[in-house]
Amino acid sequence: MSVLKKIFGMIKKIAVILSIIVSFTFVWLINISCEKNNFTTDPEDKLIFSKDTVQFDTVFTQKGSATRYFVIKNSNKQKPILINKIFLAGGDNSPYRINIDGFPVNNLNNYELERGDSLFIFVEVTINPGQNDMVEEDSIVFVSNGNVQNVKLIAFGQNVTLLNSKFISNDTTWTDAKPVLIYNSALVEENVTLQVTPGAKVYFHRGASLFVKGSIKVNGDKDNRVLFTGDRLEPYYAELAGQWGAFLEDAHRNTIGIFGGIHLLAGSKNSEINFADIKNAIIGLQVDSCVTPGTPTVRLNSTNIENSKIIGLYALGSTIEAENCVFANSGQYNVACLIGGDYRFLHCTMANYWLENRQTPQLILNNYYNYRDANGNIQTSFRDLHDAYFGNCIIYGSKDNEIKLDFDNRSLYNFRFDNCLIKQKDFKDFEGTDFFIDNIWNENPKFKDIIKPFDYELDTLSPAKDVGKLSIANQVPLDQLGNNRLLDGKPDLGAYERQE
Secondary structure: OHHHHHHHHHHHHHHHHHHHHHHHHHHHHHHHHHHHOOOOOOOOOOEEEOOOEEEEOOOOOOOEEEEEEEEEEEOOOOOOEEEEEEEEOOHHHOOEEEEEOOEOOOEEEEEEEOOOOEEEEEEEEEEOOOOOOOEEEEEEEEEEOOEEEEEEEEEEOOOOEEEEEEEEOOOEEEOOOOOEEEEEEEEEOOOOEEEEOOOOEEEEOOOOOEEEOOEEEEEOEOOEOEEEEEOOOOHHHOOOOOOEOEEOOOOOOOOOOEEOOEEEOOOOOOEEEEOEEEEOEOEEEEEOOOOOOOOOOEEEEOOEEEOOOOEEEEEEOOEEEEEOOEEEOOOOEEEEEEOOEEEEEEOOEEEEOOOOOOOOOOEEEEOEEEEEOOOOOEEEEEOOEEEEEEEOOEEEEOOOEOEEEEOOOOOOEEEEEEOOEEOEOOHHHOOOOOOEEOOEEOOOOOEEEOOOOOEEEEOOOOOOOOOOOHHHHOOOOEOOOOOEOOOOOOOOOOOOOOOO
16 A cells, blocks of 8 residues: 555656646747747838739730739838738629738738748739720738838729820821720820710729819710710619719818819810710819910710719809700709809700709809918909800709809809799899899799609690790700701700700
8 A cells, every 4th residue: 555655656656747848848849949939019011012002904805914013021020910900802703813821811810920031922813895984993901010011002904095194296187986984084185186976985983083174075976975974883883972083071161172174274275075974983074264365165065964063064264155055963062153254055955963962053253262371361363254154054953943043243153044934032132133034934844753763854835835035045956965946946945946
């Protein structure tokens, strides 16, 4: 018995000694591991990328693919960085595939990037030319030291002529042979003319605009209109406002600080836009001051500017002639004629049923602007409104008052609404002046459809039927669809002649 006790006692001692040895060994291994992987945890230690965007400019003629790569470096020269996560934001639904350090995976956890070391990531994309998207976007996301960084991925589909930050320096023609895709905007330089032929389609990526210092001649026809719109073609985006163009807050004047869409810059002249649809922009068409007196900045014929996030036609001291045009459904103004100018609208339809809470009337005229001088004081500059004529037009929408007149008596203002149908609850303030002649007030024009598909032709019971002045209609004998508004001697108001 005593022998057994001695044996058990020895076993216990050995077990205790082994336990102590194992514990010390475990602690030693942890310390060795920590010393080996002494990662920096400083949020200032970020990953360094050889590029912030991987761009594929390949024009695909069939289902095609291309490969690009970029390099990641450790910004800390003393310690390694532990990259907690690397993943493709689009996941399994992305057209992109990535290879991380030789591993063909779309996500990877806990990658150790040693000091002074580099990591190569290869990116491959496959675009199906049968799909609608002309631009495929995604990003690769990196999480380390509490930082979330990313590298953008952009690929352009095949069936487009791509203009990426393009300066158009020579006379150029865009046709219907292949759509034009504008990315990062394009500029028509001074004394250069851009021709756009019937049936052409011009798509704009998010934030892109077309700037014109010279001239643009859009020559659509009634059976083959020209289209300017965003580059997302899925049904969800068909009537989504604000997809292209740009917006800037302007602290120096009381007008809205916007630029973009199709933007005719100061000095641009002799432009024409015929039978075109400009839709889904932040601002559809901006026309700046004309420095050539007596020369129109732009003539608009049978052109529709619709579904603009802020303003459809944004005119600043310019000269514009418009006939048979539709200006519809803008978040603020359908038409803003600011800082004076010279304007003529014949047989135009202005209809604004913006579904969100619109705070402004759809049409504004003014003859001044405010700005801050070098000392921060607000100053006012005046520009004459030489003329703003509206003949046989419809100006109607969801607001009680759809016209705002914002004039300063220290500058000229001359305007006339001649035989128009106008929604204006406060019309008695206008009645009896030389500025308003023979108008119809607050009668619903009874458009065919003010909800999708937005048809601004007249219903058979419309009060805008057969009440147009012949003297005005004689200047625009055909409506937007080519119908003769003079046949019955009773032209309708607006851009469309009712066909029974």
